[in-house]
Amino acid sequence: MPVTVDDLLREREFALTALVRGAEPDAGLVWASSSDLADPTPFLAERQLVLTTGSQFAAAEPGSELGAVIDAYVARLAAIGVVGVGFGTEVVRAGTPDELVEACRRHGLTLLEVPYRTPFLAISRWLAARLEREARARDEWALAAQRAISAAALGAGGVAAVLDELARRLDARVLLFGESGAVRSAHPRSAIRRDGDVDARIAAEAARLLSAGRRAGSELEVDGAHVWFQTLGSGGRLDGVIAGVAATGSTAPDRPARAVVAGAVALTEVAAGAAREAVRLARALRRRALVALLAGRRDDAVGLLAELGASVxxxxxxxxxxxxxxxxxxxxxxxxxxxxxxxxxxxxxxxxxxxxxxxxxxxxxxxxxxxxxxxxxxxxxxxxxxxxxxxxxxxxxxxxxxxxxxxxDEPLGLALGAGGLRELAAARLGPLEDDPASAELLRCARVWLQNNGAWDAAARELGIHRHSLRDRMTKLEHRLGVDLARFDARAELWMLLRARDAATP
Known part of the structure; x- marks a missing residue:
């Protein structure tokens, strides 16, 4: 958690008094600088607390109005993002100047009154110790987050598990955009929303990064929420974009959070790469199995598919x-x-x-x-x-x-045109011939067709009742998927039977 002005005020030994509460009371302090320069801004940075005794105001040019001098001083501090001013009393003057109170209120800066018994050095040391402690806590948080995300990457969940863990650790919503720019998944999965819930500005930024075709990241603010983006993959082959949508009112990720994001992005790329390689190998095995089946090497195909846990x-x-x-x-x-x-x-x-x-x-x-x-x-x-x-x-x-x-067109004519009648006959009738019951159906069909489809004559030759013959032809129709009441189906079956006869030594 950032160290704020309120944390300072809670330190009783300092006995600080808040004369003005600034526009950003929760802003985290990064340092407390002591300076009595008329313009200390060249030596300051944003989110600092400036400690001063006000000697620069006493040294103002003769004839200068004190209120104008102080207002310009405070305006310069506000312009560079200083959080507040701590005014040390009883050093140059008793109490805090009313002009400073009004200027801080006008420009939205916090104003603390620092009693004579509280050294500025004590405040700086306290803040340094707190900042060091917070930094150490953040580093420990980052390390724990990276370990958890790494563990997720090693599990069976793959990319989804990595991004779920990242979302939980950042307390943010993480979106994975695919190569096409569409949302592939949202994390954590317990909070998945529809694609339509994704702000158009977020989708547009992801599309822009993908269209650029090079590794890049970006950040933007959407309705008070900070959003960061990072592409996946190398230049020339981007696999997608990860976007992190922080809670409304949040700030940009700090250094530890960025380190966690960078690690998660790297693990996502590794997991995605491993998944792509697994898919590539699986496809290669299926292709070899299919080629083996086409060549009639069924046993080879069975072995290849077994490596994938599949079967012919x-x-x-x-x-x-x-x-x-x-x-x-x-x-x-x-x-x-x-x-x-x-x-x-x-x-x-x-x-x-x-x-x-x-x-x-x-x-x-x-x-x-x-x-x-x-x-x-x-x-x-x-x-x-x-x-x-x-x-x-x-x-x-x-x-x-x-x-x-x-x-x-008649399927038989197509087969003849391709010179594949024997192969066609083997494919259509071969499996039936291997089954004794189905082979008997083919024998009956051959006799029936030789008798021009006459039920009584064929039944007498087979030594069965004509109703039995009809029943057998119905079963054959179902197994072949044809309607033998049609002439073209009968003609095709007859040619297939003749082709099988010709293929038999």
């Missing part, structure tokens, strides 16, 4: 391909989180269980990407799925999703 998608999956013509890969990958996705050949490829893929694809279109999707059973023959989803992405407009199965 199981069951029905959807391949999502996004054209990155106008979308930065970093932004696209960021919105996908920990999904199995990577940038491959200038486009983003995502593989996920169908429900999750359906939830993630709109995040890409929200960025303006053209997105294509293609469903398949499992991750085997993934290359064919990527080709289908890529075809759909080429048909999609920016900000839209096109599903391969819903394209107006």
């Amino acid at each position: 998608p199981n069951g029905a999956v959807t391949v999502v391909v996004a054209r990155l013509d106008e979308v930065a890969a970093d932004r696209a990958l960021a919105v996908l989180g920990d999904a199995l996705a990577a940038e491959l050949d200038g486009r983003l490829v995502l593989v996920a269980e169908t429900p999750r893929a359906a939830a993630l694809a709109p995040r890409l279109t929200a960025l303006g990407a053209a997105v294509g999707t293609a469903a398949q059973l499992g991750v085997d023959a993934l290359e064919a799925g990527v080709a289908r989803a890529g075809t759909a992405a080429r048909r999609a407009a920016p900000g839209e999703i096109a599903d391969w199965a819903a394209l107006p």
Whole structure:
């Protein structure tokens, strides 16, 4: 806490009397200087207490009006930010001049009457001891704050924990602005408010620092509250801005507080850098895993994803391909989180269980990407799925999703045009053939199609009732996601079955 005039008045041994209370009674004193110069201001600084016996007034030029001389003296002290005057009585004259009382009241300076028995040196020594004690307390506070913030940085909370602790230690609201200039988070989190609660002047200053593109800090006053700013990152790559909004009526941070802020900024940069590196490594592992799946090396993909605590998608999956013509890969990958996705050949490829893929694809279109999707059973023959989803992405407009199965052109014709019929058949039917129950459904479908879709003839050849055959075809429709009542779906299934027959040695 700063040492104030009130602290001096509470020292009974000094027996000081406050004749005038200044405009800033809570202003902290930085020193008490003794001077009888007519103009001591060249040797003073703001927030000092000037101790004088008034001999300079007695030595005023003959004919000078005492009131004018004293008023000019006090005005000079007020102009440089002196807090008050301590007038020593019974040295040059008895009592304090009325002219000095009026001048201090006029210019808003505190005026203390110092009795003859109180040496100016005693006041200076007392203030020096108190200031030393306060400085030591502030240094101890800064050390404790830095330790607490460092401990927060070492925990699992990362950047958020660091800024929460900084806000608590400074008793301030701390805002983290991202690269775009938007508020990414507010601290402490228990006092989070909406982005709209951030004063436009604070947001504008953060935007200005970011647009400058170089490491910098600044300060301003907003509605009586002191606000400080510090950029994060090095010149050429700023990661954001931290802003500290102090309580209304507060002053600028002192030296210990600035040291705490500087340490917190450094730890925030380290934590943010570590987080970026962790994200980079995780993305590299996902990319390698995706490449392994495309090459048919499932075991390699399983091992790579295990390092991230993840696994290869199981069951029905959807391949999502996004054209990155106008979308930065970093932004696209960021919105996908920990999904199995990577940038491959200038486009983003995502593989996920169908429900999750359906939830993630709109995040890409929200960025303006053209997105294509293609469903398949499992991750085997993934290359064919990527080709289908890529075809759909080429048909999609920016900000839209096109599903391969819903394209107006016959999907089989697209596959033939790409020379990928065998790969398509392997992707669509291969997983079913590995399951005995599903393989039986395919056998029944082959006989049914060979009989031109005639239920009775196919049922007789299979040795089952026609209702049983209908039930089996319904199950196959659900597993393939097609409607076999349509001619194009039957034709496609027939060609896929023939392609599988041709691929069998």
